[in-house]
Amino acid sequence: AQKVTQTQTSISVVEKTTVTMDCVYETRDSSYFLFWYKQTASGEIVFLIRQDSYKKENATVGHYSLNFQKPKSSIGLIITATQIEDSAVYFCAMREINSAGNKLTFGIGTRVLVRP
Amino acid sequence: GGIITQTPKFLIGQEGQKLTLKCQQNFNHDTMYWYRQDSGKGLRLIYYSITENDLQKGDLSEGYDASREKKSSFSLTVTSAQKNEMAVFLCASSMGGTSAETLYFGSGTRLTVL
Numbered sequence: 001a002q003k004v005t006q007t008q009t010s011i012s013v014v015e016k017t018t019v020t021m022d023c024v025y026e027t028r029d030s031s032y033f034l035f036w037y038k039q040t041a042s043g044e045i046v047f048l049i050r051q052d053s054y055k056k057e058n059a060t061v062g063h064y065s066l067n068f069q070k071p072k073s074s075i076g077l078i079i080t081a082t083q084i085e086d087s088a089v090y091f092c093a094m095r096e097i098n099s100a101g102n103k104l105t106f107g108i109g110t111r112v113l114v115r116p
Numbered sequence: 117g118g119i120i121t122q123t124p125k126f127l128i129g130q131e132g133q134k135l136t137l138k139c140q141q142n143f144n145h146d147t148m149y150w151y152r153q154d155s156g157k158g159l160r161l162i163y164y165s166i167t168e169n170d171l172q173k174g175d176l177s178e179g180y181d182a183s184r185e186k187k188s189s190f191s192l193t194v195t196s197a198q199k200n201e202m203a204v205f206l207c208a209s210s211m212g213g214t215s216a217e218t219l220y221f222g223s224g225t226r227l228t229v230l
Contacts, residue, residue, distance in 0.1 A: 091159065103174070108156060108157055
């Protein structure tokens with residue numbers, strides 16, 4: 001069965017620095033997709049970035065980048081030059097290519113506080 | 117762009133009551149989902165639907181019914197509310213068809229059972 005684990009419950013950083021959060025996953029498939037979503041204080045959840053398991057290059061979108069270590073089943077999210085509005089809960093998620101019914105499995109989330 | 121509208125935003129029910137949550141999307145997406153979010157437990161899939169009149173059970177379907185009578189709407193029914201239950205129910209949609217697609221979420225319905 002799919003499983004996604006985020007061990008860091010909360011992280012606090014100073015504005016304009018870099019924050020890194022961890023995510024490890026379990027899957028029997030050789031091909032899968034990994035996602036990071038952000039939930040703001042208002043409850044809104046938005047997609048941030050995706051890594052395709054068959055791609056060796058780490059995905060990057062704006063000031064978000066991924067540290068994909070396939071042998072370790074790890075997909076870390078890195079946010080550089082953090083801003084106050086990056087304060088949110090970040091969810092890691094995975095979907096296997098042959099996922100029955102397109103099922104997306106989420107981790108429990110990491111709460112990030114960016115302070116002035 | 118599109119939007120996902122969930123109603124109501126807040127729902128207070130009594131133990132044993134049947135409660136219905138509604139979700140509308142104007143993305144013209146094929147697939148819609150209902151997730152439940154409890155504190156410290158992430159998002160868990162209750163039901164999803166890949167097209168009108170289709171229903172698929174997720175990991176948490178027991179105690180819930182769902183209905184997809186139109187492509188744009190997906191409703192969820194709590195068949196018998198549990199006392200002291202508190203959770204946020206999130207509706208989402210996606211284009212449908214590929215595993216790489218992303219989900220778009222509504223702002224949630226916060227349920228409290230007295």
